Amino acid sequence: MTSRIGLVLILALPAVWARSADGLLDVVITPNNGMPALVKPGESFSITSKSEATFAIQNDLGTYPVAVEWAPLPGGRFRGTATVPDAAAPGAYAITASTGDKSDTTVRSVYVLSEFPESYSVAHVSDTHVGSGRHPRPSEAIVQDVFNAVNATGAAFCLVTGDVTENGEVEQYQNFVKLLDTCTLPTFVVSGNHDRKALNYENFFGPDAYYFWFGNDGYLGFDTKDFIVADDLSPQVNLLYPYRRAIKPARWAIGFSHRYEADMGMNAQLTLFVDDPLDHFFFGHWHREARAHEKEVPWNAPGGAVPYTVTPAAINGAMRVFKVDANAITPEPTQKVAAIE
Amino acid sequence: MWNFSLVLISVLAASGEVAFLAGTEQEDRCVHVLSVETGEVTRVGLGERDGAPVWSPEGDQIAFSAQYPDGLGIYVIHYPGGTPQLVPAIGTWNQYPRWSPDGSKLAFQVGGLLEASIEVFDVTKNASVRYGGEAKGLMRPVWEANDRLITVGIRGLPDELTSGLTLVTENNTEKTNRSSDAYTVWAVEPSAPLEAVAFESNDGGDREIIVYTARSGAVDVSNHAAADLNPVWSPDGQWIAFESFRGGTRGLYQVKPAQLLVKTIAADPGYNNWSPSWSPDMTQVAFITDRSGSPKLAIVDLASGETRLFDAIPGDHAAPAWRPKGK
Numbered sequence: 054m055t056s057r058i059g060l061v062l063i064l065a066l067p068a069v070w071a072r073s074a075d076g077l078l079d080v081v082i083t084p085n086n087g088m089p090a091l092v093k094p095g096e097s098f099s100i101t102s103k104s105e106a107t108f109a110i111q112n113d114l115g116t117y118p119v120a121v122e123w124a125p126l127p128g129g130r131f132r133g134t135a136t137v138p139d140a141a142a143p144g145a146y147a148i149t150a151s152t153g154d155k156s157d158t159t160v161r162s163v164y165v166l167s168e169f170p171e172s173y174s175v176a177h178v179s180d181t182h183v184g185s186g187r188h189p190r191p192s193e194a195i196v197q198d199v200f201n202a203v204n205a206t207g208a209a210f211c212l213v214t215g216d217v218t219e220n221g222e223v224e225q226y227q228n229f230v231k232l233l234d235t236c237t238l239p240t241f242v243v244s245g246n247h248d249r250k251a252l253n254y255e256n257f258f259g260p261d262a263y264y265f266w267f268g269n270d271g272y273l274g275f276d277t278k279d280f281i282v283a284d285d286l287s288p289q290v291n292l293l294y295p296y297r298r299a300i301k302p303a304r305w306a307i308g309f310s311h312r313y314e315a316d317m318g319m320n321a322q323l324t325l326f327v328d329d330p331l332d333h334f335f336f337g338h339w340h341r342e343a344r345a346h347e348k349e350v351p352w353n354a355p356g357g358a359v360p361y362t363v364t365p366a367a368i369n370g371a372m373r374v375f376k377v378d379a380n381a382i383t384p385e386p387t388q389k390v391a392a393i394e
Numbered sequence: 395m396w397n398f399s400l401v402l403i404s405v406l407a408a409s410g411e412v413a414f415l416a417g418t419e420q421e422d423r424c425v426h427v428l429s430v431e432t433g434e435v436t437r438v439g440l441g442e443r444d445g446a447p448v449w450s451p452e453g454d455q456i457a458f459s460a461q462y463p464d465g466l467g468i469y470v471i472h473y474p475g476g477t478p479q480l481v482p483a484i485g486t487w488n489q490y491p492r493w494s495p496d497g498s499k500l501a502f503q504v505g506g507l508l509e510a511s512i513e514v515f516d517v518t519k520n521a522s523v524r525y526g527g528e529a530k531g532l533m534r535p536v537w538e539a540n541d542r543l544i545t546v547g548i549r550g551l552p553d554e555l556t557s558g559l560t561l562v563t564e565n566n567t568e569k570t571n572r573s574s575d576a577y578t579v580w581a582v583e584p585s586a587p588l589e590a591v592a593f594e595s596n597d598g599g600d601r602e603i604i605v606y607t608a609r610s611g612a613v614d615v616s617n618h619a620a621a622d623l624n625p626v627w628s629p630d631g632q633w634i635a636f637e638s639f640r641g642g643t644r645g646l647y648q649v650k651p652a653q654l655l656v657k658t659i660a661a662d663p664g665y666n667n668w669s670p671s672w673s674p675d676m677t678q679v680a681f682i683t684d685r686s687g688s689p690k691l692a693i694v695d696l697a698s699g700e701t702r703l704f705d706a707i708p709g710d711h712a713a714p715a716w717r718p719k720g721k
Contacts, residue, residue: 126687127686281420284420286420291668295639314506316505327578358553
């Protein structure tokens with residue numbers, strides 16, 4: 054079914070919340086500010102929703118109703134394909150779902166881009182550990198400095214690879230989302246072991262695994278859980294292979310996750326490092342730089358072993374930028390951008 | 395939407411028991427046993443990140459891994475009515491338990507990948523010993539005979555890894571020529587009559603199901619451009635159930651290796667089906683499906699194709715294992 058709403062209807066809507074009042078995802082599951090859509094005017098993006106709501110994207114410059122073609126998903130959810138109007142100006146947009154008298158808005162969920170450059174840089178932040186008291190300076194202040202530094206990089210977007218909270222508490226997620234929303238770049242989040250408390254991560258950010266395109270490059274984010282790393286019993290196995298296949302035509306296929314361990318689940322290893330090896334893999338978790346011998350996964354894959362880059366923890370004031378162009382994926386040195394005392 | 399469970403519950407005149415995992419997350423995953431006839435579910439595990447349940451050949455015990463203070467331990471529970479008992483082991487990160495054909499021993503993997511080794515718990519001696527001497531890189535053991543294991547042997551240590559089939563006895567390891575060291579194998583499974591061994595391999599460019607017999611050598615029995623995974627032999631050793639992404643989602647298929655005949659068990663482009671386990675009489679297959687939006691136990695009748703979905707059992711489900719008949 055195709056749905057359209059007009060600008061008049063949008064203006065008539067009651068006051069909207071960013072997500073639900075407690076910060077949890079509400080009607081709109083994806084895109085969200087941890088998994089935004091990157092599109093050019095006239096292009097389409099995918100929506101996962103709890104209902105066949107009417108949708109619009111909006112920012113200070115305008116509000117644009119978006120037409121959505123819906124298909125049902127198992128579990129009572131819906132997947133829609135939405136098209137960004139040609140008139141939408143480049144910039145960050147909130148996505149708003151309206152159903153009956155209810156409205157749900159998630160900010161920084163759609164980024165309209167005029168082009169996808171062939172050469173660009175990406176910021177990598179990991180292990181923000183919001184809510185931790187491990188340093189004299191509050192974790193929120195440290196992480197704010199890190200995101201301020203991210204904003205100054207001129208990167209195309211930012212990967213945030215897990216342990217976003219200290220121990221997965223709802224209040225910590227709420228504070229993390231507030232910090233995340235100070236980022237002026239699109240932010241792509243995956244969970245870490247510290248984020249595992251019931252289904253809090255999923256309630257704030259939705260899918261554990263996903264992929265997206267930036268121009269001709271494919272990025273695949275996945276979950277490594279909290280004890281048995283990238284557990285083979287996880288239904289994530291259903292996703293990794295089709296997602297890897299989906300970005301197979303990419304110029305570069307780049308993976309990102311919270312952690313890499315040599316003994317992580319074999320399905321993830323075989324899918325991403327052996328049978329159809331990624332071109333590069335970014336992660337955190339270690340809270341340190343890689344040592345001299347820690348450069349690539351040890352599998353002897355077709356085309357060579359998968360190189361990896363670990364970025365030290367943001368809670369210790371660190372972040373990294375890597376450059377992507379036609380010739381290479383080039384991690385730059387770690388930047389220390391925040392004091393911890 | 396029609397209620398799948400209620401419609402089909404009366405169609406299948408099923409019996410038997412299926413062990414499986416249920417939990418909200420890895421942290422509370424617990425072994426349960428379902429009475430297929432009554433639908434009654436009994437919690438038998440620890441709920442401490444329990445691993446896949448493995449029935450003893452007689453069907454009177456279940457082995458599974460679970461978290462304990464030192465790491466991951468192997469537990470055994472007598473069924474019905476027992477309580478989980480920790481298997482004494484040398485290592486502290488133990489998984490993939492597998493019973494010997496006579497039920498007298500339990501092999502398991504200690505550690506992971508580069509450091510992985512094999513221990514065997516002797517039920518009568520109530521003690522575990524290391525198998526394969528000091529060899530490392532031995533994973534996911536299965537029994538080829540009561541005194542001999544087949545493992546996934548990691549080649550090219552420490553940094554040019556592939557894997558192949560490695561035979562392991564108490565004191566020795568022996569690489570086999572059943573697979574090529576140029577590729578990477580996983581999920582090795584011997585047939586019940588112990589005449590053939592099936593395994594996953596990326597020999598051919600993508601993941602395929604390979605069957606090795608002494609007479610025919612290694613044969614690709616699934617042969618598809620999409621990944622084929624997780625071979626599970628039927629109790630009579632004539633068929634292999636396996637998972638494949640050939641339909642766009644993860645689906646269940648079966649192949650008769652002698653004829654290279656592939657049939658669909660349960661596959662749908664709208665959802666995933668995985669983790670097959672044959673009923674002892676081979677008329678049904680238990681599996682996991684996300685057709686209702688989250689992973690749930692289901693049983694399909696192979697003759698009619700009708701499926702019973704156990705979506706009323708709380709939590710996400712995983713790793714079904716049909717209880718064998720025993721003697």
